[in-house]
Amino acid sequence: MTAETLRLSAARPRNLSLGRGLLIGLALLWLTLIVLAPLSVILVEALRKGLGAAVASLSQPDVWAAARLTLLTTAIATPLNAVFGLAAAWCVTRFDFIGKTLLMALIDLPLSVSPVISGLVWVLLFGASGWFAPWLNAAGLQIMFTPVAIVLATILVTLPYVARELIPLMQQQGSDEELAALTLGARPSAIFLFITLPNVRWALLYGVLLANARAMGEFGAVSVVSGHIRGLTNTLPLHVEILYNEYDFVGAFATAALLAVLALLTLVLKSFLEHRHADDLAARGRR
Amino acid sequence: MTLDIQSITRAYDGLPALDNVSLTVRDGEFLALLGPSGSGKTTLLRIMAGLDRPSAGQVRFNGEDFLALSPRERRVGMVFQSYALFRHMTVADNIAFGLKVRPRGSRPARAEIAERVHDLLRLIQLEGYDARYPSQLSGGQRQRVALARALAIEPRLLLLDEPFGALDARVRRDLRRWLRQVHEQTGVTTVLVTHDQEEALELADRVVILRQGKVEQVDTPQALYDRPASAFVHDFLGEGLQLQATVARGEVMSSDWRAPSDAPTGDAFLCIRPEDLEASDTGLFGVVISSLRRGDRARVAVSLHGRRLELDRAVGDPLTILAPGEPVRLHPRRFHVLAERGDTLTKSA
Numbered sequence: 001m002t003a004e005t006l007r008l009s010a011a012r013p014r015n016l017s018l019g020r021g022l023l024i025g026l027a028l029l030w031l032t033l034i035v036l037a038p039l040s041v042i043l044v045e046a047l048r049k050g051l052g053a054a055v056a057s058l059s060q061p062d063v064w065a066a067a068r069l070t071l072l073t074t075a076i077a078t079p080l081n082a083v084f085g086l087a088a089a090w091c092v093t094r095f096d097f098i099g100k101t102l103l104m105a106l107i108d109l110p111l112s113v114s115p116v117i118s119g120l121v122w123v124l125l126f127g128a129s130g131w132f133a134p135w136l137n138a139a140g141l142q143i144m145f146t147p148v149a150i151v152l153a154t155i156l157v158t159l160p161y162v163a164r165e166l167i168p169l170m171q172q173q174g175s176d177e178e179l180a181a182l183t184l185g186a187r188p189s190a191i192f193l194f195i196t197l198p199n200v201r202w203a204l205l206y207g208v209l210l211a212n213a214r215a216m217g218e219f220g221a222v223s224v225v226s227g228h229i230r231g232l233t234n235t236l237p238l239h240v241e242i243l244y245n246e247y248d249f250v251g252a253f254a255t256a257a258l259l260a261v262l263a264l265l266t267l268v269l270k271s272f273l274e275h276r277h278a279d280d281l282a283a284r285g286r287r
Numbered sequence: 288m289t290l291d292i293q294s295i296t297r298a299y300d301g302l303p304a305l306d307n308v309s310l311t312v313r314d315g316e317f318l319a320l321l322g323p324s325g326s327g328k329t330t331l332l333r334i335m336a337g338l339d340r341p342s343a344g345q346v347r348f349n350g351e352d353f354l355a356l357s358p359r360e361r362r363v364g365m366v367f368q369s370y371a372l373f374r375h376m377t378v379a380d381n382i383a384f385g386l387k388v389r390p391r392g393s394r395p396a397r398a399e400i401a402e403r404v405h406d407l408l409r410l411i412q413l414e415g416y417d418a419r420y421p422s423q424l425s426g427g428q429r430q431r432v433a434l435a436r437a438l439a440i441e442p443r444l445l446l447l448d449e450p451f452g453a454l455d456a457r458v459r460r461d462l463r464r465w466l467r468q469v470h471e472q473t474g475v476t477t478v479l480v481t482h483d484q485e486e487a488l489e490l491a492d493r494v495v496i497l498r499q500g501k502v503e504q505v506d507t508p509q510a511l512y513d514r515p516a517s518a519f520v521h522d523f524l525g526e527g528l529q530l531q532a533t534v535a536r537g538e539v540m541s542s543d544w545r546a547p548s549d550a551p552t553g554d555a556f557l558c559i560r561p562e563d564l565e566a567s568d569t570g571l572f573g574v575v576i577s578s579l580r581r582g583d584r585a586r587v588a589v590s591l592h593g594r595r596l597e598l599d600r601a602v603g604d605p606l607t608i609l610a611p612g613e614p615v616r617l618h619p620r621r622f623h624v625l626a627e628r629g630d631t632l633t634k635s636a
Contacts, residue, residue, distance in 0.1 A: 176371035182358050183336055183365040184385035184440055194388070198375045 042260060045253035057243075057251035058258060065231040066239040067258065069147060073222075073235065074215040077154040082208050085162025090196070092163075093170040094178075107163050110156055118156045119224025122149055145227030150235060153221040158211040165207030166200055173199055205273055213266045217259065236262075288314040288349055288443060288476060290335065295344035297330055297500075304330045305341070306500040312444070312478060317470050319479045319487035322497035323523070328480045331497070332446050335478060336365045348443070361444075364437030364475075368449040370429045372421040378432050379404050379417035385440035407435040410469065427458040434466075438473065445477040451486065463490055484524050488512075496520050518556035518625045525560065530592055532557040532624065539624050542592065544571050550624040558623040561598050566605040570618030575609045589615065 046054045057063070088107055092100060110118055125131050126143040136143065143149050177199065181191045197204075219237040226233045228242065236259045243252035290312040297305040305327045312318050320328040333339035334346065337358030346353040353361065373381050382404045386395055395403070408414050411431035421429055430450060437445060450466075451459040467490055470477055481487050487494045488508040496503040496511070496519075504516040515521040518529045532541040532555050539548035541557045564570075573591040585607040587598045600606050609615055 174369070176367050176369050177373055179338055179358075180365065180367060180371040180436075181373070181384065181388075183338070183361075183363055184388065184436070185359050185362070186384070186388040187359070190388045194384075195373060 039260065042253050042256050045249060046257045048253075049250050053250050054254040054257075057248070057254045060251070062230050062234065063239060063251075063255055063258075066234045066236045066255070069150070069234065070216055070236040070259075070262075072147070073151050073154050074212055076151050077158055077215045078208060078212045080155055081158050081211050082162050082204065084159065085164075085166060085207060085211075086200075086204065088163045089166035089170050089200075092167055094175050104167075107160050109160075110158075111160050111164075115157055115218065115220030116224055119153050119221035121156075122152055122225050144225060145229065145233055147233060149225035150222050150233060153225045154215050154218055157218050157221045158214045161211035161214060162204065162207035165203045165210070169200055169203045202273065206270065209266055209270045209273070213263055216262055216266070290353070290444060290476070291345075291347040292331075292335075293345040293347070295331070295334060295341045295346070297327070297334065297339065297341045303500050305334075308344075308497075308500070308502055310495060310502065310505065312476060313493075315474050315476055316492045317467070317477045317479070317490060319481060319491035319494045320497060321481055321484060321487040321494050321523070322503075323482060325499070326497040327500040328482075328497050329448060332448055332478060332480045335444065336363050336446050337361050338365075362440060362442055364440060364442030364445045366430075366433045366437050366445075366447045366450050368452050370421070370433040372429055372433055372436070374421055376420075377417060378408070378413065378419050378421070378424070381421070381432055382407050382435045382439050384436065403439060407439055410438070410472070411435045412465075425458075426454050427462055430454065430462060434469070438469075438475070442475060445475045447477065447479045449480055449482070451481075451483075459486075466490065488524070496523065515558065515623060515625060518558055518627050521556075521558040521623060521625060526597065527561065528557075528559045528591060528594055528596060530557040530559075530594075534624060541571070546622070548624050555624045555626060558625050559619045560621070561596050563619050563621040564596075564598060564617040565620060566609075567616055567618035570616040573615050573617050575606075575611050575613050575615055577611050578607065578609065580607075589617065591617065 088103070091097075092104055092107075123130060123144060126136060126149065127133065128144070130144075143152075177195050178191050181195045186194070217237060218235075219241075222235055223238060223241075226235070226238055228234060228238060230239075230242070234242065236255060240252050240255045240259065243249075243255060292308060292310040292312075295305050295308045296303060308327070308331065310331075320331060322328045330339060334341050335353075337353075337356065340354065348361075373384065376384070383400050386400045386403065389395075404417065405414075408417060411434060413428060413431060413435075416424070416428070421432070424432065434447075434450070447466075451462055454462065463486060479487070479490060488511075491508065493505060493507055494511055495505045498519055504511060504520050506514070506516075511520060511524055515524065521527055522529055530541045532539050534540075534548055534550045534552050534555050536552075537547055537549065538545050539550060539555065539557060571591055573589045573596075576588040576590050576595065578588070579586045580602065583602050585600050585602050585604070587600060587606050587609070589596050589598060589606075598606060606615065
């Protein structure tokens with residue numbers, strides 16, 4: 001930074017302090033209204049009849065079954081999409097082929113269509129009168145209204161997150177490092193492990209966390225394919241709705257709080273990694 | 288250890304980037320591929336490295352079919368224009384990479400690798416930089432690390448793709464001298480791609496001039512200067528005049544000027560270097576545009592047949608006495624009568 005820009009950046013906050021304060025105040029007010037207030041309502045409502053009641057409603061076996069299913073779904077969908085996202089990003093940024101634009105549009109599709117549609121397509125494929133129904137019936141297989149359908153719907157909805165994080169980064173980095181490794185005698189597996197993966201590791205983690213948060217919270221697509229069988233095909237978001245519809249407000253809000261805590265954990269992890277990522281980059285650039 | 292390139296053609300979407308190119312890189316020589324952008328020089332280099340494949344033709348290394356080998360098997364060191372250093376690895380790890388990824392049987396021991404890295408750091412004059420990351424190095428330092436990384440695998444062939452392209456002029460000059468030294472120390476056969484004629488002429492034993500995917504001329508720098516094969520080569524290798532001319536009955540004629548020439552009858556270009564022009568009673572008609580003195584040298588700009596030409600002369604030369612606006616006749620002590628492309632005409636002097 002030159003002396004000139006230093007002076008400018010030192011002068012700017014003082015001149016703009018009034019406008020700055022106003023803007024920050026507005027942003028905080030907005031966040032309080034839109035994010036903090038609803039979040040605190042969840043906690044307040046959950047604890048309305050005391051901590052004991054909240055804990056009691058959380059210890060219902062149905063809640064535990066829903067939490068287990070949510071975590072299981074996430075544990076399957078997230079790694080699969082991490083692998084797919086990495087493969088797709090690699091394909092799109094390292095090769096030219098016919099249909100590349102189409103592939104990129106397809107990767108984005110789950111973001112632009114309603115999650116309800118993402119659920120409905122599975123019904124159309126595997127439902128009682130779906131495309132594969134005759135074959136499934138003959139084999140005695142049931143996919144709709146089972147955890148399998150929930151996992152499939154979740155995978156579809158969270159499909160874009162990892163790829164979308166990786167594609168711009170890999171485009172910007174280019175393939176020269178990989179080609180250099182190739183001429184130095186590295187096998188493809190070594191190039192992937194020692195060059196490609198380390199270069200995208202933070203973006204990959206970030207994408208995985210986003211996909212993870214979305215997988216845990218998905219309602220629309222899962223709702224269509226789940227069948228809402230308590231203890232079997234109910235995920236946490238679906239269970240919140242069921243409890244609420246049964247006027248069990250404490251139970252509904254306590255379960256919602258549990259879900260919020262899971263999401264917050266992901267966010268905390270994300271912020272922590274972002275922080276480390278920034279340090280990592282800055283340390284290399286600065287020294 | 289010669290690399291034989293036979294009738295290589297490479298087309299992208301029907302457009303030929305390389306058109307029937309044949310070339311031999313001799314053992315231990317420093318060869319430069321020189322040409323304007325789009326001449327196919329980088330494509331040719333990438334084919335040597337195995338990063339691109341020709342549509343037709345053969346590449347042989349000591350008689351061995353090079354095209355049948357993957358880039359991994361060729362043991363060819365390549366330095367990229369962007370350096371392509373591994374950004375998350377230290378300088379030492381970058382240099383050691385090619386040795387560390389060898390299969391267990393042929394991988395040197397850890398101590399041996401460390402020693403080799405140390406030797407290379409000394410060669411590139413970056414001792415003590417082993418723990419730095421590429422982002423902490425200057426452009427010239429990165430360039431040297433990229434070279435050390437390529438040399439670490441003891442390549443049979445070293446390929447350099449515009450290695451000084453992103454550096455400023457001063458660093459470029461120093462690195463050029465240093466690169467030539469390294470070449471003499473290591474003796475490794477080297478191919479350099481560049482669009483900078485000064486770089487090619489200063490570094491290379493032989494220079495290949497490429498134009499629109501074809502070889503225009505292959506020769507030593509001195510021979511290229513003395514005997515350019517075409518007006519294009521003459522023009523590409525430095526400042527000069529190319530005037531429309533006709534050859535008939537043993538004479539070359541360009542508007543008001545004629546001289547004996549053994550070039551074949553027909554249209555041709557009369558090619559003259561500014562250093563070969565002298566003020567005279569005979570010769571080409573021109574007008575002095577400006578005359579600038581700097582110390583004991585003067586830069587005289589002359590308009591000649593509608594072209595502007597800068598002549599650098601010692602003060603006291605007849606040309607330096609003339610004022611702007613004055614007419615002058617310039618006699619070429621040496622000239623070439625050349626075709627536009629290097630195929631038909633022979634030259635005369």
